[in-house]
Structure formats: C-alpha cells, structure tokens
Amino acid sequence: MFNLTRKDFIRVLGGFFAAIWAAFATYPFFRYLMSGAEKKTGEDSQVTSLSLGKADDFIPGSSKNFKFGSIPALMVRTEDGAFHAYNAICTHLGCTVQFSSEKKHIFCACV
Amino acid sequence: MLGEISETTFKWLDERLSLSAVASAAGKKKVPLHKQSFWYYMGGIAMLLLAVQFLTGILLMVYYIPELSSANSSVLFINSQIDFGWFVRSMHSWGANILIFVLFAHMFSAYFMKAYRKPRELTWISGLGLLMLCFGFGFTGYLLPWDEVAFFATKIGIDIAEQVPLIGGILANLLKGGSEVGQGTLSRFFLLHVIVLPLGLFAIAGIHLLLVQLHGMSEPKSFQAQAPEKKKYEMFFPDFFMKDLMVWLLAFNVLATIVILFPWGVGPEADPFAAAPAGIKPEWYFLGMFQFLKLLPAHIGFIEGEKVGLLIFALIGGIFAAAPFIDKGENPKLSMFFDIYGLMILIGLIAFTIWGYLA
Amino acid sequence: MNYPLWSIPGLGGSWAVGLISVIHVFISHFAVGGGIFFAVTEYLALKRSDSNDFALRHNSEMLYAYLRKHSKFFMMVTTVAGAVTGVGIWFSISLVSPDGTASLIQTYSLGWATEYLFFVAEIATVLVYFYTWDKVSKELHLALAQWYAVLSVFTLIIINGILSFMLTPGGWIESKAWYEGFFNPTYWPSLILRLLVMLAIAGMYSLITSARLKASESEDVANFRAYMLKYSSKWFIPVFLIGPIVGFWFFSQVPQAVITNIFTGIQSSGVGNFSILARAIYLSLILSGTVLVFALVGPYLNPRGFSFGSAVAFLVCGLGVTSMSEWSREMLRKPYVIYNYMYSNGIRKADLETINKDSFAAFSKWEDPDNIGVSMFRQQCMICHTTDGYRSMKKLLGERDLEGIKTFLLMMRETDPEKNSYLNIMPPLVGTDKEVEALAEYLVTLKPVKLGV
Structure with a gap:
C-alpha cells in the first residue's frame, strides 16, 4: 500500500514548498483579520478604580x-x-x- | 500511490457530480488564433478583478462602519491601524477603477469585432448590464468613505438622477432616503453596494458566462473568411486556460504594483455644512458624461438642459445597445455605420473625459 | 564633505544611480547565472552526444545549435550592456555620493582590484568561448564554459561581500578589520539568495532565446522548442525550494531596528514615507511569487503556448522583481549608506558632535559662504530629496512658514530618538544654529509665494 514512487515524492515535496509560498501569500490577510483583536482601546487598560455610588x-x-x-x-x-x-x-x-x-x-x- | 488516491477521489466525485461530462464539454471548447486574439483575455481579466473586488470587499466590511460619524474614521482606521489594511483598501479602490477600464476595453473590443451578432445578442446585452451594475458599484462605493469629495460628488450625482424624465424625483428620493444626503443615503448606498448590486451581478454574470460557454469564442469576419485549413485554433483547456492564468498573473502584478507604490488615501471627513472644496469631480468614468452635461445651456426650449442631455445619452446608448438587432451582418453599409458610430462614441468619450479632467 | 556634488533637478541623484544599477543588476545576475547555465547545458549536450539512443544524440545536436545562438545573445548583453552599466554605476555614485564611494574604495581597495581582475578574465573567457565554437574540441569548449562559470561566480563572491557590508558591517565598525566587514552577518544568506536568483534569471533569459525558435519550421523544431522552454523553466526550482528559507535567514541577520521599521510600516501607516520600506518588500515578495507561478503555468505546463511575447512580458516581470528587491535592500539601510557608520548623505555618525560644535562649514570644503542655506541643502538633503520633483521639498514642507521650518529643522538635529522621530529613516541634520537658520531661510523660498490673504 505505502509504496511512494520517486514521482510521488517530488510531488509531495513540491506541494510542501508551494504551501509555504501560499502561506506567505495569505499571511497579510490573516494579519488583517487578527490585528482588530489586538488593538486595545485606551480606556480598557487605564481603569484602575471607579465609584459605584455611596456605600449607604x-x-x-x-x-x-x-x-x-x-x-x-x-x-x-x-x-x-x-x-x-x-x-x-x-x-x-x-x-x-x-x-x-x-x-x-x-x-x-x-x- | 498519489496517482491512485487522486484517481479514487476523482471517481468518487465524478459519480456524484458527473465531472467527466463537464470535462469533455470543456475539452471541446476551442479558441481561434488570430491577430486580435489578445482581446479574448479582457473578459478573463475582468473576472479576476471582480474576484479581487469581492474578496477585498468582504475584508473591508470586517472593519467598516456604515454610520455617519464613524464611516470616515473607520476607513481611516483600516488605512492606518490595521495590519495590511492599506493594502486591502487600496486593492479595492484601485481594483474598481482598473476593472471599469478593463470593462470598457472588453466592451469596445467586442463591439468592433462584431462579436455581438447572432447568436450572441443576449451576451452583448447582459455584458452591458454588467457594465451598468459596475457603474452602480462605483457610484455607491464612492460615497462610503464619507469624505469631502465623495459627499459632494454624490450630491451632484443625485442631482443628475433627479433630472431623469418622469421618474427623476422618485429616483432621487429613493437614493437619498432623507431630505438631504445623510445617514439615510449612506445606509442605502451601503446596502446597494454590498447586497443588492452583488446579487444582481452574480445573476447577470452567471448568464453572461453561461452564454459564452454555450456559444464559444466569437470569430471575427476576417478569420471566418479564411480557408478552413488555414484557420488555427487552440484548445481552451488546458492551452488557453494556462495562458489566461499567465495574463491574470500579469494583471495582478500590475494591480499590486500600483496599489503598493500609490496607496489610496482617505480624504477629510465630509462636513455637510461646509462650502464645497474646489475641484469636485466625479470618478473618471462618469467624467465624460458630466462634462457633456455641463456644456448644455440651462434650458433648451421648454425643457431643462440636463434633461435634454440625459435623453441624448439614452438615445446614444440605446442605439449602441441595439446594435446586434440592427446590424445583423447582412448589410455591409449598416455594418460600416456601426463601426463609425462606435468610433465616434469612443472618441467622444475620450475627448470629453480629457476635457473634463483639464477643466 | 570633501567633494562637489551632482545636482539632478526633478529626478534626484539617487534615482539616476538606481535606474542604472537595476539594469546592471539584472544583466550581471544573468552573467553569473548564465555562466552556470552554459556549463550545465553544454555538459548535458556533450554527455548525450555519444549516447546510443538516437533521440538523445539528436537532442544533443539541437542543444549545441541552441547554445551557440544563445551565447551570442549572452555575450552581447553581458559584455556590452553589462559593462557599460557597470561603469555607469561608478560614474554616477561617485558624482552623487562621493563620500560613500570613497569609503567603499578605501575600505576595500584590494577587493575592488580583485573584482576587476575577475571581471576582465570573465569578459576574455566569454569572448574566447563565443569565437571558438567548432574550432576547438567539444571537451575543451565545455571546459571554457566551466572556467567562465567559476570566474563569474568569483565576481559575485567578492562584490557580495562589499554590498552586504553596507547593510550589516558587523564587527568592522569596532575593529575596522576588512575581513570582519567582508564576511559580515548577511554575507552568506545574501550570497546564496543571489545565486538562486541568478539561476532563475538565467532561465528567464533562456526562455527568450527558446521562444524565438520557430515552431512553424518543422515538427522537430517545435518539439525542441517546447523541450527548451520546459528545461529553462526548471531553473526556477532552486529559488522556489530554498528561496524562502534563505530569505528568513537573511532577515534574521538584519539589525533589529530595521525589522522594527518594516513592521511599523505594515501596521501603522499605509500612506506616507514611513511605510514605503514595508510596502517595497511586500511588493517584491508578491512579484517573486507570481513569477514562480508564471514559470509554472507558462513555459513548464504549456510550453507550446508560450510565445515570444509572453517571454518578453516575463522578462519585464523579472526586471520588476529585481528592481523592487534591490530597492528594498537599499532602503533597508536607511538612513545609512554604511549601516551605523556613515549616513546616506556621506556624514559619519562619529562626526556628528564635532560638526554641531564647530560648524558644518568647517567640515565641508565646498560650502559657499554667501549661500550657506543652499550649500546645506545640497550636501545634506539632496542625496534623497529634490526641490520640486522626487520627494519634493516643496510638497513635504507643506504649509509650514519660516518659523515652522526652523522648529522642524531643529528637531531634525536632535540625535535622541525620543526627540527626533525621523531618526530611523533620515540622517540627523548637522550644523550650528546659524547654519540651520540659513537652511530654513533657503527652504522657505522654495514654497510658492502666496498672494493676497
């Protein structure tokens, strides 16, 4: 069953490197979608205390x-x-x- | 081993999707080889650019906010904060302009090669419909960044739409969605741009492509006149398709180079109450028509000048669109007339556009 | 500032150098890659010439005919165009950036001399190679091809040391030992990268000669044409396989500040000068990727449909990739001509303090005492900026008035990155307060005079 011919090997290798190039090509779009979550708006991290009203x-x-x-x-x-x-x-x-x-x-x- | 796997996979799919029938149909398609073969690539380039618009459009919607106070800043956010946001945005803006240009080239090349003749009348009409839709995309998309230039250009556009005889007022109100160009307009334009027009585009583009597959490539008269043994063809699949891919790569490279060297900026946010800045002009593909309308006097006889202008456009465009039904290829004089007619439109369009640009 | 400068209005000196260099790079890479191409292909031809198989023997004959045709093209392009543009680079850089050029010559006198030696030997060999077709034995002719390949690779081995030195001078900054600068951190990755690219470029040029074979002549020629196109496209395989890995290696050796610069460009501003580096690198990646796909779907998968026009279009794409990559590499160095040692305007980093204390006039032999502002502009800004063309000062100054320009220039003189945000892309300004003032007064005259209110 598992008899890899030379041609198969070259194909797999070629596919592997093609995948690397494809990853290069799609990386920007991945970054595009990711960076939205990574941008922190100023108020989030700045709050250290706040008042909820009078204790009574x-x-x-x-x-x-x-x-x-x-x-x-x-x-x-x-x-x-x-x-x-x-x-x-x-x-x-x-x-x-x-x-x-x-x-x-x-x-x-x-x- | 890999060969076996792909064979089994193909067989599995073939039994369910009858792929071999499709493959054998595709295998029969031939592309004539001649001096004008170059123009056969235009449709393919347009398709590629449409795909680019579709993908970048989806990506832009991830961050774009169609709301009056956020629209401009959200585009600015895409352009300046999001990784590669400038790339996606510029790709969309530049791609749109290049797409319209390619569509013009596609349309005129089909026209002058008389590719609209029987049996391709409907292909021709659906193609014109696609161009109109793309104009619609251009017009609605232009407003979405809500910057100064877009705001006033849209005002002018709606003003012109108002001049359409009989339905002008209704049309303008439908577009505006409020007493003035504002949130209502933005919402409607957004909706048109991302839902309504794309659906229409898919439908008509589907018909257009189906018809192209049905009829095969049109052969120009000079080619048809050749002796059968002199006619050269190549197979659509894989030969022409491979060439198509190469042309796509070239087109994509051109687009990427333009996008990267001249990224598209964002204008200052529109202020509906500020005076219009100098040099407000519609997009270049409307510029020729705009310039023509500007030349007309305010009133021609009883009717307003712009109304007359729109009627003239309708007449010119109507005859242009009706070409396949009049010029059937039987009458050489008619054929000649349409050649000259098309040439005049092309020259007129270029001349008025340049004039509008310089004015 | 020991030399006068060449002023090119509109275009700017750097573009003059750039245009000449890019053409030179595209040809010189062919000269090296082509050398290997000839050696390998002629070896194949020789091996097949005494095969028992008739088809192979026939293929060998065709290969020889092909190589002879290609070698004429090769000789013309590399010796004429290559040499002219090569000398052109020297002319233009010594006029536009004399101090940078002087540094390079002084540091690597021996290197340049050796480079020249190899170059002359290379040219001589290619001439002998071309004129000895059929005049010497096949074995000797092959040996000539191999000898040429060795010589041309040596020209790369040497010049690569000097070019990569400019980006990453490494230990040389401290020790001033030539070998530390020569075998600098990016020496090996850029050597391999260039070799890979050279093989691809050799294939690209070979596609031109192959596509010119007339398929209509006979079925035999048509078959050989298809074979050659496919064969040429295989020269892209090395860069496809190893390119990305070596690319990573290269960038891992580049100074951290440069990488930060690139990422700022990706993230924060699509429009503006800060991001042009990131954009240029990205474009060269896109173009490289598409060139590979082009080679696959064009000459490799559909050689019969690959026309001469396609080959030319492909060559133009290749020129595009080369230009973008070399331009990016040049910009990686910004704001230096020799990283961390000499700024792009020829001022040494070590001299900053002295100049600011004494005066720029004391430092420059070519300052015009009546036009200090103009002299300052010419010697410190003009390497990258023009008055109203490329990177136009008129445009960049915008709405600033004299006071605004002065404040801006004083900020540009700061050497603390906290105070001067331009430090990572522009050399700091140098000179006394008076000189800076004179420069501001000159710059304000560049702006169009506004009439009325």
Whole structure:
C-alpha cells in the first residue's frame, strides 16, 4: 500500500514548498483579520478604580453588576456589611455571573 | 500511490457530480488564433478583478462602519491601524477603477469585432448590464468613505438622477432616503453596494458566462473568411486556460504594483455644512458624461438642459445597445455605420473625459 | 564633505544611480547565472552526444545549435550592456555620493582590484568561448564554459561581500578589520539568495532565446522548442525550494531596528514615507511569487503556448522583481549608506558632535559662504530629496512658514530618538544654529509665494 514512487515524492515535496509560498501569500490577510483583536482601546487598560455610588445606598445582601473598563464586574455587599468586588466572568463558559439575594450566593445563568 | 488516491477521489466525485461530462464539454471548447486574439483575455481579466473586488470587499466590511460619524474614521482606521489594511483598501479602490477600464476595453473590443451578432445578442446585452451594475458599484462605493469629495460628488450625482424624465424625483428620493444626503443615503448606498448590486451581478454574470460557454469564442469576419485549413485554433483547456492564468498573473502584478507604490488615501471627513472644496469631480468614468452635461445651456426650449442631455445619452446608448438587432451582418453599409458610430462614441468619450479632467 | 556634488533637478541623484544599477543588476545576475547555465547545458549536450539512443544524440545536436545562438545573445548583453552599466554605476555614485564611494574604495581597495581582475578574465573567457565554437574540441569548449562559470561566480563572491557590508558591517565598525566587514552577518544568506536568483534569471533569459525558435519550421523544431522552454523553466526550482528559507535567514541577520521599521510600516501607516520600506518588500515578495507561478503555468505546463511575447512580458516581470528587491535592500539601510557608520548623505555618525560644535562649514570644503542655506541643502538633503520633483521639498514642507521650518529643522538635529522621530529613516541634520537658520531661510523660498490673504 505505502509504496511512494520517486514521482510521488517530488510531488509531495513540491506541494510542501508551494504551501509555504501560499502561506506567505495569505499571511497579510490573516494579519488583517487578527490585528482588530489586538488593538486595545485606551480606556480598557487605564481603569484602575471607579465609584459605584455611596456605600449607604447598598443595603447588606444586595449586589450590583457593573463595567470595569471592558470587563464585566460584580460588587456584593454581604450581610456582615463588607464589600466584595469580583471579576464577573464565569470560569465555566465565560458568561457574566450574578448574585442571588435570596439564596445568598453567586451563580451563573448559563448552565 | 498519489496517482491512485487522486484517481479514487476523482471517481468518487465524478459519480456524484458527473465531472467527466463537464470535462469533455470543456475539452471541446476551442479558441481561434488570430491577430486580435489578445482581446479574448479582457473578459478573463475582468473576472479576476471582480474576484479581487469581492474578496477585498468582504475584508473591508470586517472593519467598516456604515454610520455617519464613524464611516470616515473607520476607513481611516483600516488605512492606518490595521495590519495590511492599506493594502486591502487600496486593492479595492484601485481594483474598481482598473476593472471599469478593463470593462470598457472588453466592451469596445467586442463591439468592433462584431462579436455581438447572432447568436450572441443576449451576451452583448447582459455584458452591458454588467457594465451598468459596475457603474452602480462605483457610484455607491464612492460615497462610503464619507469624505469631502465623495459627499459632494454624490450630491451632484443625485442631482443628475433627479433630472431623469418622469421618474427623476422618485429616483432621487429613493437614493437619498432623507431630505438631504445623510445617514439615510449612506445606509442605502451601503446596502446597494454590498447586497443588492452583488446579487444582481452574480445573476447577470452567471448568464453572461453561461452564454459564452454555450456559444464559444466569437470569430471575427476576417478569420471566418479564411480557408478552413488555414484557420488555427487552440484548445481552451488546458492551452488557453494556462495562458489566461499567465495574463491574470500579469494583471495582478500590475494591480499590486500600483496599489503598493500609490496607496489610496482617505480624504477629510465630509462636513455637510461646509462650502464645497474646489475641484469636485466625479470618478473618471462618469467624467465624460458630466462634462457633456455641463456644456448644455440651462434650458433648451421648454425643457431643462440636463434633461435634454440625459435623453441624448439614452438615445446614444440605446442605439449602441441595439446594435446586434440592427446590424445583423447582412448589410455591409449598416455594418460600416456601426463601426463609425462606435468610433465616434469612443472618441467622444475620450475627448470629453480629457476635457473634463483639464477643466 | 570633501567633494562637489551632482545636482539632478526633478529626478534626484539617487534615482539616476538606481535606474542604472537595476539594469546592471539584472544583466550581471544573468552573467553569473548564465555562466552556470552554459556549463550545465553544454555538459548535458556533450554527455548525450555519444549516447546510443538516437533521440538523445539528436537532442544533443539541437542543444549545441541552441547554445551557440544563445551565447551570442549572452555575450552581447553581458559584455556590452553589462559593462557599460557597470561603469555607469561608478560614474554616477561617485558624482552623487562621493563620500560613500570613497569609503567603499578605501575600505576595500584590494577587493575592488580583485573584482576587476575577475571581471576582465570573465569578459576574455566569454569572448574566447563565443569565437571558438567548432574550432576547438567539444571537451575543451565545455571546459571554457566551466572556467567562465567559476570566474563569474568569483565576481559575485567578492562584490557580495562589499554590498552586504553596507547593510550589516558587523564587527568592522569596532575593529575596522576588512575581513570582519567582508564576511559580515548577511554575507552568506545574501550570497546564496543571489545565486538562486541568478539561476532563475538565467532561465528567464533562456526562455527568450527558446521562444524565438520557430515552431512553424518543422515538427522537430517545435518539439525542441517546447523541450527548451520546459528545461529553462526548471531553473526556477532552486529559488522556489530554498528561496524562502534563505530569505528568513537573511532577515534574521538584519539589525533589529530595521525589522522594527518594516513592521511599523505594515501596521501603522499605509500612506506616507514611513511605510514605503514595508510596502517595497511586500511588493517584491508578491512579484517573486507570481513569477514562480508564471514559470509554472507558462513555459513548464504549456510550453507550446508560450510565445515570444509572453517571454518578453516575463522578462519585464523579472526586471520588476529585481528592481523592487534591490530597492528594498537599499532602503533597508536607511538612513545609512554604511549601516551605523556613515549616513546616506556621506556624514559619519562619529562626526556628528564635532560638526554641531564647530560648524558644518568647517567640515565641508565646498560650502559657499554667501549661500550657506543652499550649500546645506545640497550636501545634506539632496542625496534623497529634490526641490520640486522626487520627494519634493516643496510638497513635504507643506504649509509650514519660516518659523515652522526652523522648529522642524531643529528637531531634525536632535540625535535622541525620543526627540527626533525621523531618526530611523533620515540622517540627523548637522550644523550650528546659524547654519540651520540659513537652511530654513533657503527652504522657505522654495514654497510658492502666496498672494493676497
């Protein structure tokens, strides 16, 4: 079955090098499509802190989803009065998580 | 081993797609060899350039935003921020212009070689339709970067469309999509440019190509008159096709060289309330007609000058398009008339374009 | 600045040099590649001449006839056009860039002398080769071809050292030892790259002679014509196979700053001078790729349909690739003529401080004290710019007024890349405040005078 003739070998070799040249030819279009994702807009990386309002506006056991730069974030005030802020991207499927004040836990609607 | 694999693959596909029938049909196609054979390549070049437009057009849509405040800056973003964005954009802009030029060459060469005669009347008409569609692409695409020159050129274009007898007002409103050239116009032009016209193009180009395959290459009279043993042909596949590929490579090289040495820039963003800058001119392929319209007086008799101008265009174009139905090749005087007629149009077009360019 | 300069309005001196050089490169590469082509093809002809197979013996006869025809073309092109353009380069560079030329001669006196020796031997051999067809034995004639090939490769071996030295002088900058400059980092990759290209160019020229064979003469000629076209196109195989690898090798040896320059061009500005380097390299890649496909679909797959016109078109494409590649290579060096040592306007990097402290006048023997501005422009800018033609100052200065030009020029004098963003493509300006002012005053006169408001 696996009897590679000389002609076959030359063909495979030729195809291999042709593929290298083809990669050269398509590289610019690959870069064209890729560079959109690589361009970072200024605000994303610059945000280091932001204000969500007065501390008294958040009763213990409440929460708020907010935008932190380009990242979805979640702030929870627990019953003990402490503030906790999280990156709200779920580790499972990448959805945005929320806080349930009844069940008192953070959950994700994407199952 | 490779031979076996490709054989099996071909057999598998052949049983499902009847490739060998297509291959044997393609194998029969012949291309006459003579002094004017050069012009046979024009259609192929146009097809290549259309493919380039199609691909670069898709790529541009990845970053282009058809919205009034973002259109110009998104094109600028493509041109100056995205890797090879300048290449894709310039390819599209230069390719469009070269395509129109090649289409002109294709049309006039077919015309003067009398390739429109029976049975190719419909090929001729569909070809003219494709040229019109490409004009449409040019006109709508010109506005999309939303720069100063494009904005005012579009205003002029819509103004001329308004002069079309009877339906002019409706046509202009349909194009504008608002009281003035603005977001409505941009949205419509975008839609026309990327959806409506391409669909039309695919349909008509499909018919055009199918007809070309059906009838084969047209043979000029001088060639037909030769004794059968003197007539030389070559096979379309693979001989002519290989040559076609070489011509495509050359055409692509020309395009790439122009694109890289003279990349297409972006003009300043259009400001609808600013005064029109000096030197507003339509694209070169509309320039001849534009110059002609400019020469007409405001009123000819009861009718507006521009209306008369458009009627004249319709008449000239109508006769040009009707050539296959009048010049059937039986009457040498008619044949002669159409030769001169075409020559006059060609000279007139070139003269008015140069005039418009210098004016 | 020890020499007067040649001013070519509109075109600019660099273009004059460029046009002559590109033609010379295209011919001299043929001279070397063609040498190998003759040696190999004549070897085939000789080997086949005493074959038992009639077809091969016949092929051998045809090959000999072909080689004789091709050798006339070869001799004419390489000895006449090649030599004239070669001398033309010397004339033009010594007028346009005398200091750069002087540096090259001083560093490589022995190299140039050897180059000249090989060149003379090469020319003599090609003449003997052409005039001894049928006059000496076949074996001796083949030996002449081989001898020619060796001599011509040696001319490449030498000049490649000097050319690649200009881009990557390597250890020479410190040690000033000639061999460190000669066998510099890009010596080997560019030697191999050039050899590969030379073989392809030899094939390209051979396509011309082959396409001129008249297929209509007889079936026999038609067959041989097709055979020769296919054979010639095979000379593209080496560059197709090894070209990309050696290309990578070459770019891996180029200074990092140059690579950064290229990528800035790809990313940030399609329009403008910063990106022209990236664009030129990209174009030469596109053209090289298409030349290979052309060779495949043209002479290789469809030799019978390959006309003389196609061969000429192909040759023009080849000239296009050569021009773009050589132009890119020249621009890689920007803003130097000898990388990191001498700027393109002939000013040594080491002299910058002294000149700025004393004055440009003290440094230049050709400064006109009444027209300091003009002298400054001629000696520092004119190597790349013209007043109103190629890279026109009129256009580049734009709307700037005297004050604007002065500020710009002062920025150009900075040698800190943070302060002078043009440093990676243009030599820094040198001179005292007064001299810079004089230059600004001259430049402002180039702009069209605006009337009214």
